[in-house]
Amino acid sequence: MLRSLHSIPGLLAALLVMLLAISGATLALNPALEHLQAPPAAADISVAQLAGRVAGQLGGIEQIRRTPSGTLVVYHREHGQTLASRVDPQTGALLAPYTPSALARWVKELHRSLFLDTSGHIVAALGALAMLLLSASGAVLLARRAGGWGKLLRPLRGSFSQRWHAEVGRLTILGLLLSALSGLYLSAGTLGLIADDGQGQPPQPPPISAGPALPAASLAALQAANLNDLRELVYPDPDSPQDLFSLHTRSGQGYVDPASGALLAFQPESGMQQLSGFIYQLHTGEGLWWLGLLLGVCALGVPLMSLTGLWLWWRRRRDSAAIDDNSTTSDADCVILVGSESNSTWGFARTLQQALAAAGRKVHSAPMNQLRGDYPKARQLLILTATHGDGDAPTSASDFLARLQQQPLAPDLKYAVLGFGDRQFPRFCGFAEQVHKALSASGAQCLLPQENIHRQSPQEFRRWGQALGQALGLPLDLQHQTLALPCHEWQLVESVAYGDQVQAPTRILRFKAADSRGQHWPEFQAGDLVGILPPGTTQPRFYSLASSRADGVLEICVRKHPGGLCSGFLHELQTGARIAGFIKPNPQFRPAQGTQPVILIGAGTGIGPLAGFIRGNRSRQPMHLYWGGRHPASDFLYEPELKGYLADRRLTALRAAFSQVQERGYVQDRLLADALALRRLVEKGAQVLVCGSRDMAKGVMLALDEVLAPLNLSVLTLKAQGRYREDVY
Structure with missing residues (x-):
């Protein structure tokens, strides 16, 4: 139900929501640009002082307006035309003509009403409602995926394609909720759905006092008003002797008598007006330029989430x-x-x-x-x-x-x-x-x-x-066809044999691109998977990679299984033979970057990606390898390489166990014997990577639970922290 609630508004309103988001992100730039152009804030300057300074520079002043970003705009008549100019509050000097962007006006009209007047405002309100539904349901789905609200900020698991939609949503969800809620409120006000409390406009003022009009700089009411509180000062009409100054500040609005300088019929801002003004700031960022930029960045996540959301929906339909x-x-x-x-x-x-x-x-x-x-x-x-x-x-x-x-x-x-x-x-x-x-x-x-x-x-x-x-009692052969990625050809350049004497024939196989003239070499890392297609089949078999693209070879470690179609095929390959396959990224099974120790645990061919991690450890991050084989004289996989890694400190410690020697043991036994050292590593923030068979992985989990018990930790705890990862087959 919740996923349907999340999907349906997105499918129906994807284009509308994207249009509102992109136009909103564009408008969010305006407060920041105005903030950059605005002069420094005026400290302890009154409206009267500004009026006097401007009067020394300009004539025919009709209005002084202060934008939320702090820009001072003076509207004045010159040669029969009304002009708008930005002025310096310190001197009253003209800085530049004030010409609002025609593009900004066009985008604002598009964002608010889609150029459709009242019907457009209704459509925009529906778009904000769809955004609210998507954001709220998305937040709940994110929490469910993370395992609870308290885990919402922890790293998400899964492949990049699985995480992309959720990662963008997690970064933008609060901003989108704020934009949707504030947009709905403003739309309700525009459509008359929120009642006005009637305290907006001041009542009709009494007639002005007898006597000549005083200069604006001498009016007491303007002297008492701080410039930083000004929103608008409208001058009297020179052709109307009974006209007054109209003053609008943060605290309210009223009239100023040009003869006595008294403040008349002042009406404080109501609670509803203050709320509406605050919500307007939250939605537009006007007066809060930094918030506008944050909301704009969040809005840019909407097209990304819409496109990835549509892709996820199409994939579910497919x-x-x-x-x-x-x-x-x-x-x-x-x-x-x-x-x-x-x-x-x-x-x-x-x-x-x-x-x-x-x-x-x-x-x-x-x-x-x-x-x-x-x-x-x-x-x-x-x-x-x-x-x-x-x-x-x-x-x-x-x-x-x-x-x-x-x-x-x-x-x-x-x-x-x-x-x-x-x-x-x-x-x-x-x-x-x-x-x-x-x-x-x-x-x-x-x-x-x-x-x-x-x-x-x-x-x-x-x-x-x-x-x-x-x-x-049925012959079932479930040949499930996975969606194969683009295939490449590789040519075998080296095959190293192990384990024949202990009935566990194993090969380390190294391949290079089949086209020596420079065939496209796909990106891959140690720990990724290569899907190999044995001749005559369409179902790939996956093997963990023991190399990265930087190593110049594609390397896998393969044990031959009785009746194994692909393992038998690979073991029979001669140098120069070619195989077809594709790379399947496995980013969740890699050592975390940093200085924390890494504990590598494996058995048999599970050493492949672990050896690849050690080979790539050029920063000498502490790495401790625990590995189990059968006999050191027959199947000590990667023995020469591991000794070299110990010598150059890419490998910190090696603890091997062999099951077919006099003092037989398994990798779990080595873990229990090193319990104290392992606990110290875990206390230092160590990450654990396990690769091998399911039975081995279960034994390792039981052994580590015993090791970690004195720390009041368990494997499940480390998994929840993203510090325990497996590649198990």
């Missing part, structure tokens, strides 16, 4: 839930329920449905919010769900748990839950875990243990499909 040949609930023997925030999970649901249908099953797919208690012929319930924010339900599953309590599943319906998420979040697949527990508590039978997929890995999805196929 990945929408439409599934061909969807069986009805009454006919289906298998039900797939999907929980998705951005609809990307539906792509996996389609792949699963197509594979089950090809195996002869009748499948019904629906959002989790459409859970029913009666599926007459269904024997299995398969739930694929993402997690939104810090363990929250995604949009299409927001009502699932409540519906499950109201209508429990049939006792003979077996279920399986597959979670999709990102391990950088403290509560990785937290909602999937809630669903699994709720189904178990309801008495439903479990078909498969809950599994979680990191960053929509096609390989992990395929492995889960194989387990599901075994449980169902």
